[in-house]
Amino acid sequence: MTRVRVRQHVNPLSDQYRNPVTPPDWSQIYSEITQPLHLDIGCARGKFLLKMATLYPDINFLGTEIREPLVTEANHHRDNLGLSNLHFIFCNINHSFEPILQSLPQGVLQWVTIQFPDPWFKQRHSKRRVVQCELVEAIARYLKNEGVVFLQSDVEFVQNEMVKHFQNNSHFTQEPLETNPFPVPTEREIATHNKKQPVYRTLFKKS
Template identity: 60%
Template structure:
């Protein structure tokens, strides 16, 4: 599958904002049987939290067949279309799950083979600008603690946003956790991964800044 084929996947319109605190999203999911999902279910895993249309992971999966990729997304229509693309493209190292990360991340990670989680990306999450909505943001101390527990030592977490206040909040949450070591003291000038997201490409084309930070999982802290 070529990069062109990924970019030509059909577009659909869905709600941009989904409240993770609404009743519809309060029930944790039951994780799948991973040996039925991936050809090699014990390969290193890249977790993308908020995978949107899935184009980023689909392209990553073609470039890195020796990795598995898992996208978590709260907008169900996007997950359905992404899974259709997985089937159409014949990929067996990428999978998408409709879920609320707030309550489903732990059961998902707990069900995976131990030590496979080696890379996490959280890219351009919903900023929830209003003060009363900030509790809906995805990067909370609880999420960081969970990633600290399951991310393999030496594994990496990349965060990025085009909203500086949101990026700073995410960076602070990871910096405050002793299990994570920031790579550098400034925002990253470029993306260390070979594939940009749709939002990243659009933001760059508009000449607007992107705030990125990379963290490695060290020996200290939760789960060490």
């Protein structure tokens, strides 16, 4: 399959991205639907999850992405690898988080990762950033007790803003963190390290 070229920025406030997604029949997606779930929000080309799903067959992985061609490409690679614990879905997560989680077995969500989200540098575009208080509240409702949220970015003010949203929610406690808790780095993480630039990371646990 030819690598798809797509726009780097997609405005999530556009009308075309406001409709909630219709979730698939998960029993046709995952071979073991009740396994713990790792949700990666803004998964881009999905390389992080493709590797994670290969390493951890006893965990289900779900990647959400607002750029549809990347989702099509990622699911194609998943099929080539024969992975039955991984799916990618095209959606605006701020409008589709609840429909997706309501359609899954209760209590399966155990990990959430939000890695290198689009920074939308201008302050007037702040509402376009993926982490909003409403999303944090929804994650708190569906994340399993002791479940984990991992945030990372190469843009310090974006990381600080995401962290503040989770700190302001009483369901989350910030945990000590020295390195990436996952064994697979994202493409952006690798590129940032190669440029010898900092990566900002924060871990929260639902208490």
